[in-house]
Amino acid sequence: MGSASPVERPLAEIHVSANCSLSRGGAWIFFGVVAASSLAVAGFFAWHGFWPVLPFAGLELLVLGFVLGYSMRQGSQREVISVYADQVVVERETADGRDEARFQRHWVHTRLMPPRGRARRSRLFLCAHGREWEVGAMLNESARASLGRRLADLVGGVGTAPEREPAGGREHHQNTVSLD
Numbered sequence: 001m002g003s004a005s006p007v008e009r010p011l012a013e014i015h016v017s018a019n020c021s022l023s024r025g026g027a028w029i030f031f032g033v034v035a036a037s038s039l040a041v042a043g044f045f046a047w048h049g050f051w052p053v054l055p056f057a058g059l060e061l062l063v064l065g066f067v068l069g070y071s072m073r074q075g076s077q078r079e080v081i082s083v084y085a086d087q088v089v090v091e092r093e094t095a096d097g098r099d100e101a102r103f104q105r106h107w108v109h110t111r112l113m114p115p116r117g118r119a120r121r122s123r124l125f126l127c128a129h130g131r132e133w134e135v136g137a138m139l140n141e142s143a144r145a146s147l148g149r150r151l152a153d154l155v156g157g158v159g160t161a162p163e164r165e166p167a168g169g170r171e172h173h174q175n176t177v178s179l180d
Contacts, residue, residue, distance in 0.1 A: 010082040010089075012154050016147065018138040020075025027072055035061050077138050083154045090126060090133055101126070101133040108155050112148045115141075124148045126155075 022030070042057035078093045088108050092099045108128040115122050124144050125132040136147045 008084060010084050012083045014081040014083075014147070014150065016079040016081065016136055016139065018075045018077050020072070022072070022075070024072060027068055031061075031065065031068055034064060074138070079135055081135060081151065088126065088155055090135060101131070103128040103131070103133075105155055110148050110152045110155070112145065124151075126151070 038057050038060060042053045045053040073095045076093075076095050080089075080091045082089045082091075083105065085105070087105050088103045090101045090103075103126060108126055111125045111127050111132070113123045113125070122141060122144055123134055124136045124147060125134055127133075135151070136144045139147060
């Protein structure tokens, strides 16, 4: 993912990704093993006259394929939050493509909305000039709250700069990683 300019290096760069330990190749292997075993059992019963087992085995594999595909699609989400001296750049990569939002660092602030409604999960936003950009949607509650604290430390509040410049370097945040 790109940066603000080729010469300017970010003061801090935070990589946020879903905790997806299954690779695309691993997903195909998993599906193949489950499909082979399911079809072998269904074939055995169909051979012995219980043919209605075959459509149910096919339906089971169809549902597993859709769910596995959805899981892999959600697991491919990535965000890079780069904090520069004068701006904050959020780059999001999903299966649908790439999006980018830029905020002036002096005006940006974080807002963590508490869980409400059926979703029962909090939402973390970067806000400035009437615009809101959700970040960390793929994280669990504690990781999202920690990301919010870290971002608040990096960008300060509206009209104020942080007391100190953030330590440089890259960070990578997932559901299982403590951000404190």
